[in-house]
Amino acid sequence: MTDAPKRQMKLGVFANPTGNHVASWRHPDAQADAGVNFAHYAEIAQSAERAKFDMIFLSDNICVREAKMEALSRSAQYVANFEPLTLLSALSVVTSRIGLVATASTSYNEPYHVARKFASLDHLSQGRAGWNLVTSALGAEAPNFGRETHFDHRERYLRAHEFATIVTGLWDSWDDDAFVRDKESGRFFTPDALHTLNHKGEFFSVKGPLNVARTPQGWPVIVQAGGSEDMMAVAAEFAEVIFCAPLTFEAARTFYDKIKGHAASRSRSADTMKILPGLAPIVGRTDAEAAEKVRHLESLTHPVVALEILSTILGGIDFSGYDIDAPFPDDLPATTNASQYVYASAQELARSENLTLREVALRMAGARGKNVVTGTPKQIADMMEEWFEGGAADGFNILPSHFPGGLNDFVEMVVPELQRRGLFRTEYEGTTLRENLGLARPGNRYVEQLTPIAV
Amino acid sequence: MTDAPKRQMKLGVFANPTGNHVASWRHPDAQADAGVNFAHYAEIAQSAERAKFDMIFLSDNICVREAKMEALSRSAQYVANFEPLTLLSALSVVTSRIGLVATASTSYNEPYHVARKFASLDHLSQGRAGWNLVTSALGAEAPNFGRETHFDHRERYLRAHEFATIVTGLWDSWDDDAFVRDKESGRFFTPDALHTLNHKGEFFSVKGPLNVARTPQGWPVIVQAGGSEDMMAVAAEFAEVIFCAPLTFEAARTFYDKIKGHAASRSRSADTMKILPGLAPIVGRTDAEAAEKVRHLESLTHPVVALEILSTILGGIDFSGYDIDAPFPDDLPATTNASQYVYASAQELARSENLTLREVALRMAGARGKNVVTGTPKQIADMMEEWFEGGAADGFNILPSHFPGGLNDFVEMVVPELQRRGLFRTEYEGTTLRENLGLARPGNRYVEQLTPIAV
Numbered sequence: 001m002t003d004a005p006k007r008q009m010k011l012g013v014f015a016n017p018t019g020n021h022v023a024s025w026r027h028p029d030a031q032a033d034a035g036v037n038f039a040h041y042a043e044i045a046q047s048a049e050r051a052k053f054d055m056i057f058l059s060d061n062i063c064v065r066e067a068k069m070e071a072l073s074r075s076a077q078y079v080a081n082f083e084p085l086t087l088l089s090a091l092s093v094v095t096s097r098i099g100l101v102a103t104a105s106t107s108y109n110e111p112y113h114v115a116r117k118f119a120s121l122d123h124l125s126q127g128r129a130g131w132n133l134v135t136s137a138l139g140a141e142a143p144n145f146g147r148e149t150h151f152d153h154r155e156r157y158l159r160a161h162e163f164a165t166i167v168t169g170l171w172d173s174w175d176d177d178a179f180v181r182d183k184e185s186g187r188f189f190t191p192d193a194l195h196t197l198n199h200k201g202e203f204f205s206v207k208g209p210l211n212v213a214r215t216p217q218g219w220p221v222i223v224q225a226g227g228s229e230d231m232m233a234v235a236a237e238f239a240e241v242i243f244c245a246p247l248t249f250e251a252a253r254t255f256y257d258k259i260k261g262h263a264a265s266r267s268r269s270a271d272t273m274k275i276l277p278g279l280a281p282i283v284g285r286t287d288a289e290a291a292e293k294v295r296h297l298e299s300l301t302h303p304v305v306a307l308e309i310l311s312t313i314l315g316g317i318d319f320s321g322y323d324i325d326a327p328f329p330d331d332l333p334a335t336t337n338a339s340q341y342v343y344a345s346a347q348e349l350a351r352s353e354n355l356t357l358r359e360v361a362l363r364m365a366g367a368r369g370k371n372v373v374t375g376t377p378k379q380i381a382d383m384m385e386e387w388f389e390g391g392a393a394d395g396f397n398i399l400p401s402h403f404p405g406g407l408n409d410f411v412e413m414v415v416p417e418l419q420r421r422g423l424f425r426t427e428y429e430g431t432t433l434r435e436n437l438g439l440a441r442p443g444n445r446y447v448e449q450l451t452p453i454a455v
Numbered sequence: 456m457t458d459a460p461k462r463q464m465k466l467g468v469f470a471n472p473t474g475n476h477v478a479s480w481r482h483p484d485a486q487a488d489a490g491v492n493f494a495h496y497a498e499i500a501q502s503a504e505r506a507k508f509d510m511i512f513l514s515d516n517i518c519v520r521e522a523k524m525e526a527l528s529r530s531a532q533y534v535a536n537f538e539p540l541t542l543l544s545a546l547s548v549v550t551s552r553i554g555l556v557a558t559a560s561t562s563y564n565e566p567y568h569v570a571r572k573f574a575s576l577d578h579l580s581q582g583r584a585g586w587n588l589v590t591s592a593l594g595a596e597a598p599n600f601g602r603e604t605h606f607d608h609r610e611r612y613l614r615a616h617e618f619a620t621i622v623t624g625l626w627d628s629w630d631d632d633a634f635v636r637d638k639e640s641g642r643f644f645t646p647d648a649l650h651t652l653n654h655k656g657e658f659f660s661v662k663g664p665l666n667v668a669r670t671p672q673g674w675p676v677i678v679q680a681g682g683s684e685d686m687m688a689v690a691a692e693f694a695e696v697i698f699c700a701p702l703t704f705e706a707a708r709t710f711y712d713k714i715k716g717h718a719a720s721r722s723r724s725a726d727t728m729k730i731l732p733g734l735a736p737i738v739g740r741t742d743a744e745a746a747e748k749v750r751h752l753e754s755l756t757h758p759v760v761a762l763e764i765l766s767t768i769l770g771g772i773d774f775s776g777y778d779i780d781a782p783f784p785d786d787l788p789a790t791t792n793a794s795q796y797v798y799a800s801a802q803e804l805a806r807s808e809n810l811t812l813r814e815v816a817l818r819m820a821g822a823r824g825k826n827v828v829t830g831t832p833k834q835i836a837d838m839m840e841e842w843f844e845g846g847a848a849d850g851f852n853i854l855p856s857h858f859p860g861g862l863n864d865f866v867e868m869v870v871p872e873l874q875r876r877g878l879f880r881t882e883y884e885g886t887t888l889r890e891n892l893g894l895a896r897p898g899n900r901y902v903e904q905l906t907p908i909a910v
Contacts, residue, residue: 025636026638026641028638032638032643033634033636036578036667036668038578062567062568062571062666064649064665064666069646072646073644073646073649074641074642076636076643078666079644079666080629080634080666080668081666081667082579082667083572083575083667085540085541085544085572086540086541086544086572086575086576087575087579089541089542089544089545090545090547090579092545093545093549094548112517112599113564113568116517116538117541119538120538120541120542121541123491123493123537124537124542124545144662145565145567145661146661174535179488181480181487181488183483183487186481186529186755186757186760187528188480188528188529188531188534189528189535190528191524191528194519194528205602206601207598207599208599209519211516211517211518211533211534211535211536212491212535212536212537212538213535300641302641
């Protein structure tokens with residue numbers, strides 16, 4: 001009799017071209033041309049695969065980010081990069097086990113195209129595709145798609161829900177065994193294994209069927225990010241992996257309980273949904289070495305860029321009337337609820353270390369609103385274990401500060417520590433992303449209704 | 456003093472999953488699962504690259520083809536396959552010189568997505584992408600994109616023209632040297648090297664800029680297929696490669712003169728546009744061996760499938776009232792002009808060999824309306840040389856009857872014969888598709904207007 005296998009973490013790597021830190025492209029080791037450098041991405045994906053990561057993740061915007069030109073022209077992020085699905089398709093050839101997850105917006109795409117491209121990627125990668133189902137966050141996308149203004153918040157989420165219903169319906173267009181390809185009889189597919197969706201909804205009308213066979217995973221894994229109430233309702237129904245960005249253990253555990261509760265209310269068991277908080281580790285062999293890495297990245301950050309990022313994560317504050325070298329102001333105008341939370345963190349940071357606006361901006365811009373944890377491999381593994389065992393996480397989406405160094409540090413120092421503790425795999429459990437995540441392969445909604453007919 | 460280099464043919468290979476012949480999937484050598492078999496496509500692309508082909512070409516429909524189920528379920532073509540852009544992105548990794556050309560419809564896509572994905576492919580492949588700019592031919596696509604009916608013919612071509620204007624404009628969003636990525640100064644791109652399209656037209660409103668850097672080729676190569684008068688006007692302005700399907704030398708020469716005349720009327724020199732008629736070769740070491748290959752493929756063709764294809768290429772004739780084993784009927788109802796031409800060919804074929812409806816269907820379904828040339832390597836090279844030297848072609852788009860055998864026959868027998876005659880390259884001239892096709896790299900429309908500003 002053997003023990004039940006120990007529950008282990010799931011790990012993703014967020015492949016922001018040059019890294020999560022806003023100045024990462026200026027790091028001496030960085031591939032500054034990462035956004036058009038396939039060899040760079042191949043190296044990241046292969047490193048993460050050697051370390052047995054579950055997946056590599058690409059975020060996306062369908063526009064050049066809007067910002068003041070002085071800041072934008074000093075930034076590498078969300079300016080000009082490979083398109084995610086073409087990039088992941090190419091990466092499928094130079095990897096064999098790691099999952100390939102891309103963002104595709106439900107606001108400015110057609111469900112048929114999205115269903116088709118992710119299905120194609122799932123076939124190309126033999127079962128390693130994942131779709132990060134989002135609504136467009138940036139209003140700057142709207143005018144690239146014939147609209148003067150962005151859809152309002154509520155409409156975005158209603159569209160997202162209907163969109164996901166259609167995409168998953170299209171993925172069931174063919175039974176798994178539809179294509180008999182019998183050279184002898186001349187029958188290529190079984191007629192009653194083809195299903196036409198005939199969707200007519202509030203936002204979309206999509207007939208189907210999809211012109212891609214059902215995929216190795218049945219459905220590509222569905223991922224979601226963002227924690228609004230509306231999005232939680234979509235997540236409770238569809239999401240199998242959730243990315244989130246809590247900054248404290250308490251916030252993470254509250255989110256974890258809430259979203260697993262939502263899932264339970266849809267009769268889904270808790271382990272059908274993996275919650276991966278973002279974690280931006282800065283690893284040193286000693287505390288001092290880790291702190292020096294932070295200081296180095298801050299020294300590369302232009303104040304104009306830092307202020308722009310701080311403005312963005314505070315909900316669009318205009319800092320032009322403030323003295324950058326005066327103490328951090330405590331009279332900023334109120335913006336959104338989420339920003340108020342970030343503002344409180346900034347004030348707390350400024351107060352505890354007596355910081356100026358410039359210093360707060362450099363510190364917070366580097367993190368870009370993410371949970372930066374600086375320390376030794378043991379300290380970082382301790383924090384991860386605490387969250388994982390304490391009901392706050394099923395794993396983490398790792399945001400290396402810069403590539404390749406920030407990823408290599410984590411792979412070489414933290415992953416072995418997690419493995420020693422039995423918290424992370426030393427070999428892949430399966431060949432598909434679903435198998436490695438421990439997620440069931442969805443059945444086909446039409447199969448129960450099938451009655452064999454003579455053909 | 457050296458002689459001017461001899462003009463040489465350009466060659467593409469049409470990678471219809473299992474081959475051009477309607478029964479190709481049943482061939483003993485065929486990969487019947489070609490549509491989801493990446494290794495199959497890698498083999499085709501690598502074979503064609505070893506033979507120094509200019510490009511591999513993927514056609515596309517954004518639907519499952521509509522046909523009676525008895526015929527459809529016996530067909531491998533336009534049912535369920537990889538999506539072309541994801542497939543070509545993966546193929547870019549296993550090839551290094553061959554061009555990668557995919558179809559993307561201007562009817563049911565957004566220009567921003569198309570511009571972005573082909574630009575991304577051009578970066579991934581380091582300058583080997585081509586876009587086959589088409590209007591959707593199949594009305595069955597419309598209900599997958601929220602429309603009850605297909606756009607009418609005239610609107611499709613007006614949209615295509617505006618679509619191409621936008622896509623090429625987006626490809627010029629960044630100067631070639633926009634991304635200085637200067638780690639020292641912290642300047643990532645030069646502000647005045649970024650251009651916003653601000654397109655507002657009849658069908659589309661697209662602001663830009665594109666979030667992909669200008670590509671190795673400046674613009675991916677623009678390809679077009681189809682010979683209607685409206686499409687010729689679009690081709691005259693944008694197309695650099697034209698695929699066409701003439702069945703005789705005279706028809707090819709007439710088309711060639713006409714389209715090059717259209718180009719001249721737009722002040723384009725004739726060699727900025729390469730005209731590649733489709734050619735479906737069936738090669739044997741002897742006439743008898745070639746004829747046996749044809750007979751073998753015909754023997755694999757189910758009569759139901761043959762009649763469906765014949766019906767389609769005759770413009771939708773319903774054969775249900777006809778005796779399949781009676782002489783080919785001469786009282787079919789009139790359909791379109793193009794179909795009338797095919798009908799005349801079918802009648803001529805039936806008369807000259809005294810064929811039944813079944814026999815005509817088998818013969819013509821195999822060809823699928825393409826120019827099938829059966830014979831020895833010398834005979835096929837003679838035909839190609841005659842067209843090429845006689846002002847009817849700048850090269851050919853090769854449609855192998857089946858994969859891999861039909862391609863291998865052409866590569867092993869016909870290509871060496873063409874090379875011996877000096878009609879085809881023995882080594883690639885360059886590294887990009889443009890360089891190999893002998894096409895100039897387009898300048899950026901905005902560059903002349905630039906005045907340097909201090910940043």
